[in-house]
Amino acid sequence: MGLITRPDQSVQTGSKAVSFNPVAQEGWVTTRLDFLVNWGRANSLWPMPFGTACCAIEFMASAASHFDLARFGMERMSFSPRQADVLICAGRVPFKLAPVIRRIYQQMPQPKWVISMGACASTGGMFDSYAVVQGIDTIIPVDVYVPGCPPRPEGLIYGIMMLQRKIMDERMSNTAIRDEMTPDPTSQLYIPPSRIDELSEPFGNSVHQTRSAP
Amino acid sequence: MSSPVRKDPAAPAFAIVNAGQPGDRPATPKKVPHKGGAANPSVEALRAKFGSVIGRHEVMWGDTTVFVERTKVAEVCAWLQSDPTQSYEYLSDVTAVEYRDHVRPIEVVWHIRSIKFRRFLRIKCEIPKDGKTPLEVPSVWPVWKGADWLERECYDMFGIKFAGHPDLRRILLWEDFKEGFPLRKDFPMRGRFSRSEQLKNALAADPEARYSMEEISIADAYGDLPLDMRKRLAGGEKVGE
Numbered sequence: 076m077g078l079i080t081r082p083d084q085s086v087q088t089g090s091k092a093v094s095f096n097p098v099a100q101e102g103w104v105t106t107r108l109d110f111l112v113n114w115g116r117a118n119s120l121w122p123m124p125f126g127t128a129c130c131a132i133e134f135m136a137s138a139a140s141h142f143d144l145a146r147f148g149m150e151r152m153s154f155s156p157r158q159a160d161v162l163i164c165a166g167r168v169p170f171k172l173a174p175v176i177r178r179i180y181q182q183m184p185q186p187k188w189v190i191s192m193g194a195c196a197s198t199g200g201m202f203d204s205y206a207v208v209q210g211i212d213t214i215i216p217v218d219v220y221v222p223g224c225p226p227r228p229e230g231l232i233y234g235i236m237m238l239q240r241k242i243m244d245e246r247m248s249n250t251a252i253r254d255e256m257t258p259d260p261t262s263q264l265y266i267p268p269s270r271i272d273e274l275s276e277p278f279g280n281s282v283h284q285t286r287s288a289p
Numbered sequence: 290m291s292s293p294v295r296k297d298p299a300a301p302a303f304a305i306v307n308a309g310q311p312g313d314r315p316a317t318p319k320k321v322p323h324k325g326g327a328a329n330p331s332v333e334a335l336r337a338k339f340g341s342v343i344g345r346h347e348v349m350w351g352d353t354t355v356f357v358e359r360t361k362v363a364e365v366c367a368w369l370q371s372d373p374t375q376s377y378e379y380l381s382d383v384t385a386v387e388y389r390d391h392v393r394p395i396e397v398v399w400h401i402r403s404i405k406f407r408r409f410l411r412i413k414c415e416i417p418k419d420g421k422t423p424l425e426v427p428s429v430w431p432v433w434k435g436a437d438w439l440e441r442e443c444y445d446m447f448g449i450k451f452a453g454h455p456d457l458r459r460i461l462l463w464e465d466f467k468e469g470f471p472l473r474k475d476f477p478m479r480g481r482f483s484r485s486e487q488l489k490n491a492l493a494a495d496p497e498a499r500y501s502m503e504e505i506s507i508a509d510a511y512g513d514l515p516l517d518m519r520k521r522l523a524g525g526e527k528v529g530e
Contacts, residue, residue, distance in 0.1 A: 170463070170487060170488070170490075170491035171462065171463045171491070171494075173488065173491040173492055174491065174492050174493075174494050174495070174496040175496045177492060177496075178496045203478070203479060204478055204479065204480075205468060205471055205476075205477075205478065205479055205480030205481075205487070206462070206471070206480075208488070208491075209484055213484075213488055214488070214492070262485070262489055263489065263492050263493075264485065264488060264489065264492075268483075268485030268486075268488075268489070269485070271484050271485040271488065272483045272484050272485050275484040
């Protein structure tokens with residue numbers, strides 16, 4: 076689910092003939108309806124908090140009165156995936172939790188979005204070990220990554236606002252955005268295994284972590 | 290600030306302390322030597338009782354470590370727990386140590402504490418890395434029931450088998466973790482499999498296969514239970530915690 080660009084509405088002014096394809100054009104009513112629906116969705120995101128580590132503390136701080144997620148219509152934490160719109164994964168996910176978070180994601184009704192909060196959820200962070208998933212985008216599709224260790228509430232709020240902007244850009248005419256991504260039937264992964272291995276290669280000094288006993 | 294002083298300065302360091310007696314309150318020992326110093330009197334008692342089963346002992350920072358023969362640990366522990374002159378009621382920890390060394394043996398460690406006598410004793414047994422000696426020690430679960438999860442964790446991380454443990458299976462890692470024992474020195478930090486392989490194995494697990502035995506037996510009645518759970522149920526595991 077990448078950012079969807081608006082349909083190409085450029086008019087060829089160089090030639091005399093102005094190309095016009097009525098099927099590809101969106102009508103006024105549809106775009107206004109899009110706007111209304113997106114406005115409603117973007118401003119009443121109910122989060123499904125998946126807090127596994129210190130990022131969850133910052134997430135709770137964001138929800139508390141000082142930063143006040145209620146301003147975004149998000150004060151209603153949905154502890155059931157069935158009533159949630161956005162899954163906020165705050166913290167590292169060990170392999171033992173991988174099937175759990177995937178099941179939670181699959182139980183959420185469409186439309187649904189995912190925020191990967193913090194370095195560990197996005198990349199595995201400093202936990203480059205046998206037990207930790209190297210980025211939850213290897214298990215579920217992710218919309219917004221919030222960097223930081225942990226990110227301050229301002230960072231999470233910035234991520235939420237980016238997600239809202241993304242939601243506002245959705246178009247009813249573009250069905251691709253509504254289609255749920257299905258994992259590869261053989262590997263059950265959203266990303267090809269070779270690319271997962273490539274992405275989670277150690278970099279810098281951490282290559283020495285593969286060293287075993289002399 | 291003056292620390293509480295014992296009534297009788299000549300009294301042995303490990304005398305019975307009666308809580309509630311003023312002046313017999315325990316004081317934090319001062320000037321404890323790094324190595325050496327008075328050993329826990331239980332070591333001498335163990336030598337007198339068990340003889341050659343008890344190996345060397347060492348004292349570091351006031352704590353005594355005594356080495357015990359591998360196969361006799363449970364016997365020694367049972368005596369330490371039940372004997373009224375020892376009375377080690379509390380098992381703090383069961384763990385193991387492997388050194389980054391070909392020759393130095395793997396050590397299994399028990400931390401036990403006598404609340405009555407305010408004593409701490411560390412029992413170790415050595416398992417040589419000769420490839421012949423099995424990584425197996427007797428379980429102290431019959432002595433201290435608290436050893437249950439501690440031994441499971443030690444098995445999970447080091448692969449040390451505790452003979453006589455009622456339910457020795459992985460506790461921290463998932464049950465079908467196939468990569469080995471992570472705290473062993475021959476285990477690479479990032480695991481043995483590639484990341485995609487690890488993900489595939491992890492995602493193959495059923496997230497709902499970790500319920501209580503009651504729910505497992507209900508699921509079994511409907512015939513939708515994963516294979517490992519069916520095996521556990523067939524193994525005669527009791528329903529309930």
